[in-house]
Amino acid sequence: MTEKNTPDYRFMLEAVRLSEEAVQQGTGGPFGAVVIQNGVIIASGSNCVTTTNDPTAHAEVMAIRAACKVLGTFQLTGCDLYTSCEPCPMCLGAIYWARPDRVFYANNRHQAAAIGFDDRFIYDEITLPPENRKIPFIQLPCPEATLSFTAWENSANKTTY
DSSP states (O other): OOOTTSHHHHHHHHHHHHHHHHHHHTSSSSOEEEEEETTEEEEEEEOOHHHHTOTTOOHHHHHHHHHHHHHTSSOOTTEEEEEEEOOOHHHHHHHHHHOOSEEEEEEOHHHHHHTTOOOHHHHHHHTSOGGGSSSOOOOOOOTTHHHHHHHHHHOSSOOOO
């Protein structure tokens, strides 16, 4: 059981507040997230998929985008992410690319599925070979496509991540 007067719990309450606000204001699904650095909320986000017509506008992604803008970097090393629900596969990918130190979540994916946010099919699809997925993924080899990879590999100006 988490102590309610800890910073962790207070940060989670802010993520939960954002999720409730999204529902009350009709701006998106019941999801909120905050990014913390050195004990301070530096960015927040809530789900706004339907109001922005952006399927990537999940709370975690919005919070990551805002935090990276605040910090002027594409990685969140030294930061923690608090989210009102266990991240979906897309958000999980974004989180790993952003590299925060830790992620805390309140509701789990099974609770989300129970109210209509079931992403189990995505987890299942990821493990399938591309040709067996519900949305066909077809590799179309194009020799010219490797030119940008070669340019990247040989570039002295690249920023690795």
